Amino acid sequence: MLTLYDYLPSQNAYKVRLLLSHLGRDYRSELIAIFDGEGQRPDYLELNPTGAVPVLRFAHGGVLAESNAILFHLARKTRYLPEDAFLQAKVLQWLFFEADYVQSTIATLRHWIMTGKATRRRAELVESKRMGSLKVLAILDREFARRQFLVDDAYSIADMSVFAYVHRAEEAKLPLADYPQLCAWIGRVRQQEGFLDKTYAYDIDPHSGRELP
Ligand SMILES: N[C@@H](CCC(=O)N[C@@H](CS)C(=O)NCC(=O)O)C(=O)O
Structure with a gap:
């Protein structure tokens, strides 16, 4: 197990x-x-x-x-990871994009805003996270104007990874609706067999307002 x-x-x-x-x-x-x-x-x-x-x-x-x-x-x-070595590298490209560009912007901003920490951060720092987040949303909107899914037009772990924080962007007070191609992709992900809709807000944890040790 x-x-x-x-x-x-x-x-x-x-x-x-x-x-x-x-x-x-x-x-x-x-x-x-x-x-x-x-x-x-x-x-x-x-x-x-x-x-x-x-x-x-x-x-x-x-x-x-x-x-x-x-x-x-x-x-x-x-079916969620292509067999072809080059396509696997394309999947890795997006996994690294997620770890680098998404986690440091949208994910961080969501954490800070949902737990009240944004008010304890310097305004310039919060704004730089917001600008970085908007750049990520724009990059993805451009991609999805050209393709259905991130790699080889087939749903893969690249989409799952990027989807996780990006589809919660409004929780980071980001204007997701301004990115129509991205929103269409979110709709396509939601239609995949076995899709998991359940996510959780930080307020289920009374200690989430603390700084991480
Ligand atoms: N790059 C890591 C990031 C993991 C991460 O930041 N996890 C957060 C929750 S979203 C966490 O456990 N933070 C506690 C800590 O860093 O001590 C991954 O993709 O797994």
Whole structure:
């Protein structure tokens, strides 16, 4: 049985829940209270040196961290990762784009705004995250004017990864509706078999207003 170390408002963890849902795979969840310092416990740092979620433990005992690495491994030999080596590299291109451009902008802004931390940050810093987020939305809107999905016009883990934070952009007070091609792609993702609609706001955790340890 797979074990997912999870924190429910985390859209990095949602990516893994989404793929597991598409694959119809059973798993058990172990919730990590990241704002209470549970990610910094020595036993958890053994699983992931960064102390972050998600982490996936496999039945054979192997443990994998970093959401996009987990997606890549779970999707092997499924319809969600092309077999062709070049197309796999194109998938990696978008997984790295997500980790670099999306996590540092939309994901951070969503976290700060939903937990009230934005008011404790310098206005220039928040504005730079907002400008970076708008750039990401514009990049994706341009892409989806030309293609249905990110790689080879087939739904893949590249779409799942980018979808996780981008479709929650309004929670970061970003004007998602201004990007019609992007919104159309969000609609196409939602129509995929086994799609997982359930996401969580930070207010389910009374301690989410704390700074991460
Ligand atoms: N690059 C990592 C980012 C993971 C991450 O930042 N997770 C957040 C929740 S969304 C977390 O657990 N933060 C707690 C911490 O960093 O201590 C990934 O893609 O998995």
